[in-house]
Structures are given as C-alpha cells and as structure tokens.
Amino acid sequence: MDKIFRVPSLQALQAFAEVAESCNFTTAAAKLCLTQSAVSRKIQQLESHYGVPLLIRSSRSVTLTSEGKEVLETALRMLDELQALEKRLAPRDTPFRIRIHVSLAVRWLLPRLTDFYARNPDLSLSIETVATERVDPSGDCDACILYLLQPPADQAYHVLFEEFLVPVCAPVSVNGKPPPASVNELNKYPLIHGSTGQQEWAAWLKAYDGGLSKDCKHITFNLDELALDAAARGLGIAMTDRTLAQELINRGDLIIPFGPALKTSGAYTLWLQPTSALHPARQAVLEWFAQQSVS
Numbered sequence: 001m002d003k004i005f006r007v008p009s010l011q012a013l014q015a016f017a018e019v020a021e022s023c024n025f026t027t028a029a030a031k032l033c034l035t036q037s038a039v040s041r042k043i044q045q046l047e048s049h050y051g052v053p054l055l056i057r058s059s060r061s062v063t064l065t066s067e068g069k070e071v072l073e074t075a076l077r078m079l080d081e082l083q084a085l086e087k088r089l090a091p092r093d094t095p096f097r098i099r100i101h102v103s104l105a106v107r108w109l110l111p112r113l114t115d116f117y118a119r120n121p122d123l124s125l126s127i128e129t130v131a132t133e134r135v136d137p138s139g140d141c142d143a144c145i146l147y148l149l150q151p152p153a154d155q156a157y158h159v160l161f162e163e164f165l166v167p168v169c170a171p172v173s174v175n176g177k178p179p180p181a182s183v184n185e186l187n188k189y190p191l192i193h194g195s196t197g198q199q200e201w202a203a204w205l206k207a208y209d210g211g212l213s214k215d216c217k218h219i220t221f222n223l224d225e226l227a228l229d230a231a232a233r234g235l236g237i238a239m240t241d242r243t244l245a246q247e248l249i250n251r252g253d254l255i256i257p258f259g260p261a262l263k264t265s266g267a268y269t270l271w272l273q274p275t276s277a278l279h280p281a282r283q284a285v286l287e288w289f290a291q292q293s294v295s
Contacts, residue, residue: 008049010082013075015042016054020072023062046071084140095124096281099137100145102129103194103224104268107244108160109145116288123281131223133195142276143285151269158270158286160293164242164261165204168254170234179257180237183208190217190236194227200239204262228254243268 018028019039029036047054054068064072100109105127116125128141137144151157169179175189183205191201198220219236221227224244231238232253238245242261248254270289276282 006049008046009042010078012042012046012049013071014079015039016046016068017072017075017079019043019055019062020064020068025062094279095126096143096276096279096285097126097128097141098143098145098285099128099130099135099139099141101135101147102131103228103244104145104147105129106225107228107247108268111247112292119288120281120284123284125285133222137271137273141273142279142282143270143272146269146271148267148269150265151267156272156274158272158289158293159267160270160289161243161268163264163266163268165200165239165264166242166245166256166261167204167237167239167259168228168231168245168249169237169257170232171252171255173234175234175236179255182258186237187216190219192227192230192236192238193218193220194222194224194238194240196220196222203264204239204259207262208259241268 015028015032015034018031019025022028022031025036025039029039032039043055050067050071052067053065054071056063056065109127113125117123130136135144135146137146145160147163148157151159169189171179174180177188180186180189193201198218217236219230221230224240227238228240228245228248230236231240232248237257242256245254249256270286272282272286
C-alpha cells in the first residue's frame, strides 16, 4: 500500500501567504484575526512540514527563501482555486457575471437591462466590458456574449441575433452635405469604420458592387460605439450591424440612407461557461436572453 501523503495545514498556508504579502507578522496577524505568536507557530509548522526554512526573519523585514517562493506560488494557486470552487458550489449571494464587448453592452444590452430587473428583481448581474476586438471567454465569468463568424451547433451557444450590415449616417447633414441618396454618391463622403480592419465596408461594397475612388477619406475607430457616435455627429457614413444601430435609428439620431442590409454568416451569441451550471440565476438568465433573441 502506498504511503499516505500528509497534506500541509491550509491555515498554515494561508498564514504564510499573508506574511509573504505584507512582509510583516503583525499585519498578517491582524488580517487573519490571530495573535502574532499564533501566526509564527503556523509558519513554524509549515517549515517543519517541508523541512526547510521558508522565511528569512530580521528585526526590520521578512523575506522569502527560494523554497519559500516555491511554496508561496503553489499556496496562492491552491487558495485561489478553493475560493473559486466555493463560489461555484455556493454562489447564492454572488451576481451572475457576464463578459461582453463594450459597444454591444452600450448599444444592445444596456437598453434592455430595465426589463431584466423588472422580471427578475431578486437577481443581480455583474457586467464586465472589454474593448479588445475579441472577447476572451476564458477566466472568471459565468457567461460571455461573443461575436462568432459562424456559431457552432452546440447547446452551450445561444444565438441572440444575426449580423446584418447597413450604412448609417446623420439624418440632416453629413460632412456639410445632405445625406447620400445612393451608393454612387459615396465618393463624396468620409467612410467611418468601427474596426481597424475596415472589413465591414469592404464586405458590403463587394456584395453590392460598390466602387470607391482611392482618394476617398476614411475615419477609423476600434469600437462600433465610437463609429456610431461619429456618424450621428455628421462626420461621415458608418457601416455597422443594424441591431447595434437600432436604438439610435429609433431616436432619429441615425438613418439608413440607402441600400439593402447585408446578411453575413456572423452572429452575436451567448455562451455559458460550464462552471455556471450550479449558479441559481443561470436558468432565469438563459430564459431572459432567449426572449431578447426574438425581439
């Protein structure tokens, strides 16, 4: 029979981590609600367990030995994982965490949140916005809203709305001129891009045989939110998803001056982390987003 592995005390590891972080026994003891001597004993227990000194103590400071640095790295990882496990297994008081691109949050989710809280007054969402081109689905969240070029046939992914590209501009004056009446007038106006790749305008023009002169002015942003605001201010004509622009269109801040919408293969999709399965708000959140996908 294999020898039973003797696990070091978690309390000792936590005390060691606090001392290493503060470099001070008194500060660590106060944070742990222990006496300084109790913290010192726990560190001594840990050093006895490993058989090596973990700290170099002096009258003014506490520093880690090379072995202490290794123990600290593992201890921090273990404590983080245990804390995350507790949140997953008993998330009663924690909000449902959703990671989403900032433009989508402002233009699509935020106008709908009043309805969510009206239907779910006892639930709470934590919205984390990112401004990177791609929303990273990994990490500490319960769900992400992703733009996918082609959503997979997977029950973990729920399509909220498909992408339809449309040109939008201010209703009265665009760069000092009336809005264009057709694609043939585009050369007279600056084109606004919501991404540095400028792919939206290229895709729409390719689909509808639009041509532009090489000296056409381009205004480029890295966020749809900025591109839409620039278009509403009359700086030029933006190419964007119709759903993202819909609130500004409804308010009269933007119009679709010409042309049909281009349906791409892309879609905005709710992806649920497997770890969210135990969250008590999961089903209500999923049902609410499903209602939004048809509205």
